[in-house]
Amino acid sequence: MIPLPGSRVIILLLAVLGLALAPLRAANKEINLFAWSEYFPQSVLEGFTKETGIRINYETFASGEEMLAKMLAGGTAYDLVQPPDYIAEALIKNRLLVPLDYTKLPGVKNILPEYLNMAHDPEQRYTLPYMVSTVGIVVNTERVKEPITGLVDLFSPRYAGRIVVVDDARELVTAALYVLGYPLNEINTKNLAEARPLLAQWMKRIKLYDSDSPKTALLNGDVDLGYVWGGEAARLWAENPKFAYVIPKEGAHQFVDVMAIPQGAKNVEAAHRFLEYLLRPEVSKAISDEFPYTNPNGAARQLLTPEQRANPASYPPGDRKFGTFRHLGETGAMIDELITDLKNAR
Amino acid sequence: MHALADTAPAHGGRRAGVVAWLLLAPLALWLLLFVVVPMAGLVVYSFCQRDDLGRVVYDFSWENYARVFDPIYLKILGRSIGYAALTTVICIVIGYPVAWYIARQRSPLRERLLLLVMIPFWTSFLIRTYAWIAILKSEGLLNGLLQFSGVVTAPLSLLYTPTAVVIGLVYAYLPFMILPIYGSAEKLDNALVEAAHDLGAGPIRAFSHVIIPLTWPGIAAGIMLVFVPAIGMFAITDLMGGAQVPLIGNVIQNQFFRARNAPFGAALGVVFTLLFILTYALAHRRRRATTA
Numbered sequence: 001m002i003p004l005p006g007s008r009v010i011i012l013l014l015a016v017l018g019l020a021l022a023p024l025r026a027a028n029k030e031i032n033l034f035a036w037s038e039y040f041p042q043s044v045l046e047g048f049t050k051e052t053g054i055r056i057n058y059e060t061f062a063s064g065e066e067m068l069a070k071m072l073a074g075g076t077a078y079d080l081v082q083p084p085d086y087i088a089e090a091l092i093k094n095r096l097l098v099p100l101d102y103t104k105l106p107g108v109k110n111i112l113p114e115y116l117n118m119a120h121d122p123e124q125r126y127t128l129p130y131m132v133s134t135v136g137i138v139v140n141t142e143r144v145k146e147p148i149t150g151l152v153d154l155f156s157p158r159y160a161g162r163i164v165v166v167d168d169a170r171e172l173v174t175a176a177l178y179v180l181g182y183p184l185n186e187i188n189t190k191n192l193a194e195a196r197p198l199l200a201q202w203m204k205r206i207k208l209y210d211s212d213s214p215k216t217a218l219l220n221g222d223v224d225l226g227y228v229w230g231g232e233a234a235r236l237w238a239e240n241p242k243f244a245y246v247i248p249k250e251g252a253h254q255f256v257d258v259m260a261i262p263q264g265a266k267n268v269e270a271a272h273r274f275l276e277y278l279l280r281p282e283v284s285k286a287i288s289d290e291f292p293y294t295n296p297n298g299a300a301r302q303l304l305t306p307e308q309r310a311n312p313a314s315y316p317p318g319d320r321k322f323g324t325f326r327h328l329g330e331t332g333a334m335i336d337e338l339i340t341d342l343k344n345a346r
Numbered sequence: 347m348h349a350l351a352d353t354a355p356a357h358g359g360r361r362a363g364v365v366a367w368l369l370l371a372p373l374a375l376w377l378l379l380f381v382v383v384p385m386a387g388l389v390v391y392s393f394c395q396r397d398d399l400g401r402v403v404y405d406f407s408w409e410n411y412a413r414v415f416d417p418i419y420l421k422i423l424g425r426s427i428g429y430a431a432l433t434t435v436i437c438i439v440i441g442y443p444v445a446w447y448i449a450r451q452r453s454p455l456r457e458r459l460l461l462l463v464m465i466p467f468w469t470s471f472l473i474r475t476y477a478w479i480a481i482l483k484s485e486g487l488l489n490g491l492l493q494f495s496g497v498v499t500a501p502l503s504l505l506y507t508p509t510a511v512v513i514g515l516v517y518a519y520l521p522f523m524i525l526p527i528y529g530s531a532e533k534l535d536n537a538l539v540e541a542a543h544d545l546g547a548g549p550i551r552a553f554s555h556v557i558i559p560l561t562w563p564g565i566a567a568g569i570m571l572v573f574v575p576a577i578g579m580f581a582i583t584d585l586m587g588g589a590q591v592p593l594i595g596n597v598i599q600n601q602f603f604r605a606r607n608a609p610f611g612a613a614l615g616v617v618f619t620l621l622f623i624l625t626y627a628l629a630h631r632r633r634r635a636t637t638a
Contacts, residue, residue, distance in 0.1 A: 063603065065400075065604045065605070065606050068399065068400060069400060069603050069608075072399065072400065072401050090398075090399055094399055167584075168604075169604070206590070207506050207588060208506045208588035208589070208590070209588060209589035209590065217483075220483045220484065220486070221483070221484050221485045221501075222483050222484050222485075222505055222506065329398035330398055332398075332605075332606075333605060336600070336604065336605040336607075337418075340418065340597065341418050343590065343591065343592050344418055344421055344422055
């Protein structure tokens with residue numbers, strides 16, 4: 001007979017295993033946060049843990065599509081996700097988010113009204129805005145002396161090999177649609193066919209595609225112009241005001257990154273506490289200090305310094321209205337194919 | 347292969363015993379869990395479709411395979427093979443003399459030189475790639491040096507070019523070429539080279555007729571270790587090539603995340619893998635034909 005380990009040993013082993021797993025199972029003692037990279041200051045996360053004892057596991061992604069793919073794949077049960085508006089819209093339509101309990105979120109009064117009840121979540125049932133940004137043009141005015149007012153100026157032949165753009169097929173196509181005068185969410189075969197020759201010309205002049213940190217190549221002097229996230233432009237301007245930010249005259253859109261609780265979240269209570277913490281003016285200000293996107297929290301904006309509020313990339317002057325991305329169904333694949341094909345053609 | 351089969355009986359019978367299977371079990375399990383099962387999943391996915399969120403829908407379709415053979419993707423595959431082949435050739439040209447030199451040294455020095463080849467692995471691959479960005483960027487170390495010494499007046503545009511991609515690839519894979527060649531060169535009996543000289547072979551003839559054939563197993567292993575992974579590499583093209591020109595690795599990665607089209611990504615992956623198996627089988631058959 002094969003000697004079996006004594007039952008006492010087995011019980012002991014199970015007990016040890018149980019002890020090891022116990023902290024993992026305790027509800028609302030931790031939050032699995034799935035958010036953009038370069039978006040949460042460490043001090044903000046640590047401040048919450050210090051105050052509440054709730055640990056935050058911050059897992060990052062680099063594009064809204066990547067977030068969606070990993071969230072749908074299962075794996076981790078996320079308690080909070082941070083999709084951009086058009087991905088949030090798709091999640092809401094597919095009933096993949098948990099409605100928020102506003103009795104636990106009195107701080108929502110701090111959010112400026114123009115950032116509530118937007119197209120992606122018209123009843124504001126599922127999402128809270130985190131940060132907002134436009135997408136626009138950065139110019140190194142020490143190297144580029146001519147005035148740049150729009151996308152046609154940016155992609156002109158004289159700047160060939162001096163341009164960085166975000167590595168995002170939809171952003172590129174949207175820029176082309178603006179120049180052609182089409183609405184940014186009308187993605188169809190005809191409009192893409194018209195955009196194609198324009199994009200083919202532009203893409204020959206682009207030196208670098210980078211969504212993670214387009215500011216790096218501008219700072220390094222490898223390129224002199226960019227079509228980048230407003231928050232990246234704001235950090236460049238704060239570093240050196242020679243980096244001017246231009247909202248393209250042909251048209252510009254803004255994106256809203258929101259916080260939401262996905263179906264299947266295990267720590268809904270703790271997630272609400274973290275959301276309420278983020279709504280606090282001083283916490284939201286601390287986020288703006290490190291990541292100077294457009295802060296939708298009006299009370300937090302009051303706390304910003306005059307220099308921070310004067311940053312043209314964070315708070316574009318004037319009162320232009322910006323479009324937002326809507327969820328694309330099947331047509332999304334056409335965009336990806338077009339850009340892959342064009343990248344390949346050069 | 348032949349030698350192994352011939353000597354095996356002397357070591358206790360042809361039939362693999364229970365012990366042998368037990369010893370093999372961890373490897374077999376590992377292969378099953380992390381190669382066979384994922385590969386099977388990939389094959390299943392490749393015949394599926396996606397819904398508008400990008401979730402896999404289990405409806406049978408040939409569509410993904412039809413798309414793989416679209417000229418767009420064939421061209422990308424061709425370019426990837428070109429980059430990988432160039433990388434492999436450069437790795438052999440640089441790596442062979444290094445490996446040969448190290449193998450010919452006396453013991454303590456030899457181990458130290460070998461250590462130098464391996465030291466870069468102690469740092470994360472991504473950090474080493476970022477270091478190259480610091481070297482090649484237009485206000486970087488290399489341009490600074492060239493301008494300071496007066497070789498060039500304006501900074502050279504090195505980063506975000508195909509050249510930068512090849513530099514990155516060669517840098518990443520060079521040790522994988524040096525180590526197997528070293529292994530072969532170290533075992534090479536110097537008496538054979540001397541015999542070649544005694545029989546009247548000059549240095550070139552001795553090299554091409556004696557040294558190369560005897561170190562060929564190392565070169566062949568190096569080619570497999572460099573060429574195959576270099577085709578699928580995507581991080582270097584993104585970071586050092588500026589994501590301008592897609593290689594097949596980038597396209598596959600994009601399908602799984604940005605484009606959220608896992609079935610198409612899976613089809614690309616399956617075709618890609620079949621291609622490797624085919625190449626390997628052909629190479630193997632030719633080698634057997636030449637040794638037989």
